[in-house]
Amino acid sequence: MPKSLQCAQVRSLRWRLLRTVCIAALLGLALSGALSYQQAQHEAEELMDGHLAQSARLLLALVRDNESHLADLAARLATVRSDQANLYEPPLEFQIGRADGSLLLRSEHAPGIPLSAATGYSVIEHDGHPWRMLNMQAASGDYRVQVGQSITLRDRAALEVAGQSVLPIAAISPLLLLLIYYSVRSGLKPLDDLAADVASRSPENLGPLANRAAPSEAQPLVAALNRLLFRLRDTLESERRFTADAAHELRTPLAIVKIQAQVAQLSPDANDRQHALRQIVAGADRATRVLEQLLRLARLDPLARLPNPVEVDLAELARQGLADFLQSVDARDIRLQTAGSPLLVRGDAELLQIVLRNLLDNALRYTPADSRIHVFARRQGGELSLGVADDGPGVPPTELPRLVERFYRGREANAEGSGLGLAIVQRIAELHDARFEVENLAAGGFTARLRWCRSPTA
Template structure:
């Protein structure tokens, strides 16, 4: 477990960002230090070459002023010889000759280079060590001077200069990394606050996260989390509602079934026993229907869109549903008919059949015998409608807005429905981008319909 936590930490945004920024900064510092080193070394060598040229000119001037005392000049120059331990003053070796190249004067460790060599800088080998030599000729041509320094000593001095130039960069690197760490930590603090907010929440706290102080880059994450919280809250609400609805609706039919079962168990009269058993069957049928409708609602509520979608011919769907509808044998039954034009919508055929069967079943349960029930497929004001109309008593006007509420049944309803049919039809309409409308007809009767807006429907052409 600790290993897995460490792995998660290493993969955190903070450490990944710190690692990337620090590596990039170190690479930049290393590149800067390298360029500074090379530049400082080059400038140090240029400076030493300039020192050689200046020393050569001074020697020429001293020789011309001390032509009669060259021996004494050599002694005096030996006394001002620099110390090899001083990196910034490497020993200067020299040779002085006449215009013809004849040697007149030389220092103790000067490399034996021909004085007649062309003027300028040259690198030579002396005693296994590289040397930098500058040959210079007086303007009058009567004297020649050679000055030289050990390249190894020059390199040591150049290295020291280069190291000193990059030392501030090396010393600033740890401070820069600390500043980067502090900056990244402070910059990601809103994400830490967001994490703390989520971690401190209880399981039943599904309120949206506050995104006012969250960086712009994290706003899509907050929006996605809020959408997820909204869906979770809707799912939990649906589950709670389903549980409450099931408990509420099943309590009565199950109690009735139990009472009639006890009556059938205790009564000795055959007719009373048969009546009680019939009531048990009727109560069981009602409980089964309630459970089926509750399960259907539980399946429809979580859907954000249709499971499948295809072009549905509403006229054919109405004829198919009407042909499969059976009127109970113990009643004359209303007269069923269908009217309409071949219109089509995009949707799920199975769900639309359920919606139409629900509206038709609702009409059958609340319409008196010998009434007429008509299924319409028509176009109204450019919109497509699938409607079920009857010439029954209708519904009280003040109850129309509540008919689609779950478990609400009209006060004058004569059937034994559960009050879930129109709620199911309304949910199916929502999934299809349609709306459920109910109204009392002016000539008497009641109509419930699904209406699609214009963009969602199209006319199905037939020959």
Template sequence: MPDRRGRPQSLRRRLLRTVGIAAMLALAASGALSYRQAQHEAEELMDGHLAQSARLLLALASDRQDHLADLARPLATLAAAEASGYEAPLEFQIGRGDGSLLLRSQDAPNASLLATPGYTVIEHDGHPWRLLTVASSAADYRVQVGQSIRLRDRAALELASQAVLPMALISPMLLLLIYLAVRRALKPLDDLAGDVAARSPANLEALPGHRAPLEAQPLISALNRLLIKLRETLDRERRFTADAAHELRTPLAAVRVQAQVAQLTVDTDDRRRALAQVLAGSDRATRVVEQLLRLARLDPLADVARAADVDLAEIARQVFAERPPDGEGRQIRLRAADRPLQVSGDAELLRIVLGNLLDNGMRHTPPGSTITVFARRDRHQVALGVADDGPGVAPDELPRLAERFYRGRAARSEGSGLGLAISQRIAELHGTCLEFENLPGGGFEARLRWPGWRRSPAG
């Protein structure tokens, strides 16, 4: 994904930023909750300390009422002792049930001992104080203990800070762990990028996907499909180059030889024959180039781009009408169904197939033969093709007829050997079959066959 300036963003940086921010927010929220909880627990702890101290002082006052004056000095010393960082100094007052004061610490608030028992907040020396008033069961003694809320808050803050401190110390380590985890998690992508970068036209094998994470599998599958297509394209280009070099070498060499003969000969008839051979060689080279270019255009296709309803009978009639008379006495007949035979396909490509089959039949049948162009229906299938009454083809050659540049052992005329290969490719694009068969009564038939055909409502 590009940034606002159009530059690509690093996935690793985005993950680190996103996960790091999320982790820090989670730590901050957890720290805030821990701080509040620790502060609340510290407040309850100090209130419990107040209650415990008040009950202890009340017990001392009740048990040692005759020696209460002797307790003044040690209690005052205890109250004045320096408190720890987690404990606020405690001040107290001890009195009788009627509210008369018996004993108090030096900095204790001067509050009435007749206050309602329980916790209360008062002002003392300009600061709030937390007081607890308790009375004995016989109501003959009352005790009041208190702590400065400011000092209590300081102690609570100290406790809460100690609870949050580990989280603050863990944060850098957590960020480091997140960085290492993201780096390790993205390492398969780095390896994949290095593997793709190492690919070259000489190495287009599929990328291994067993080490990549599940999320990267669709990417690897798409890259492998792309590599397969690229390999097929390069193979087609190499094959086209090799085929062109192989097939053009002979006619061009012949053209050169005949041109040299025409250049060096002084006899008019010899020169005319040499020039005729030059023209024939040029025509053959032109046919080869046209067929190669047509095959090169068909090879990359996956299906028919301009598929539509096509009438096979009409195609047969068009190809028959366009064929000029044969100069060697061959008869061309038409046998097309009266009703439309509708299939889905490209009419121009199907005309090329039928034209190739007809040309092939005219080249490989003896003069005076009969060639039939047909479009017929036989139960649940339709066929478009050419049949002749010639000698046929050797059975072992039938599977090889659609191979590129294969002309057969008994070929009587020159050809590029690409017409049937082009017809085979067009048949594949239409999802149909190109079949060759020696007829039982003699002759040969080449056809496109659509099995499982059903008549359309229009037909």
């Protein structure tokens, strides 16, 4: 198994969540158990102290009513002593006497401490073990009583009570952990379904993932995956379109090159051979031009935005672009109209130069030789525009919307060209947040321009 997959399993969200929740639950149960144990033990001690006080009052009442029969009272009290084996009834030892400290009655194992000790609870040492003692005086002040219990036996009873209070928490812990496991598993099931949906898809299935069943926390992930799928689909579609377009457009010039090469090879006449060779060169030029345009489109299609936009002066770009263009074509009546002040937009100067070259190339290719061509970069109100206009015959109105379609050449179907120039201009306009507009002029002629609806630097 690849190392990356092993890491993915180790870092499973389900097990990380289970581990965290279970540890938190166990810590909570342990803390709850410890507090419950401590509280139960404290309450058991309070209960047994209350039992000591109640026993002391009963003894005081019995002594007052049976002072003349104390010997019989001692015998009867001995018969009701609890069994030491009963954890919840630790033996009660007592001493009864008068207010002056003289002893009247004493149990067999009672600690021998003076009855004159201060009233209230105290802890003493008796036969090597701690004892809890209570000294109490009657309301009339004539009798005093002293009762006590072994703290060791009391602690056993308190421990049993506290343990019984913690036992339900310990018993419910496995059930709670099981419920946590199934809750986490159920809560993450939409993610499992989403992963299964992605894993079961074929490379051709790039449709959006269903996000209705996904929890709100997973919605951003589903949205990001859908955006990725859309981009992949667009990229693959662009590649398929590029392949189909290249095959379609290169078929004709390559066929012409092959035919003309065969003509040149078989023709005995030198002039015919030269003509065929010129046709071969022209066909190769056309194939090269189509290939360049296709490669340019293939580079522009996947872009969602410009990678590194900078400020570009449209006026300076128009001047430089026209100067470069005139160096590579025959002289024509091409004029430049620009504003005196800079016309700044954020964009890519190289792509905008391609726009200008394509528009100039179209103007030269589809207008008569005596036509005048204007290159302009201007500001009108808050809008900036860069484009080319001519005084040629224009374009039939029904064809205007189709000029940006790929490989559409309009009425000049036999003219040289690939039909990709304006499609490239349209794509560059989209990347620059500009509108590409084509229209026939009212006074005659045709114009094509990029228009920014408001000044990008405003």
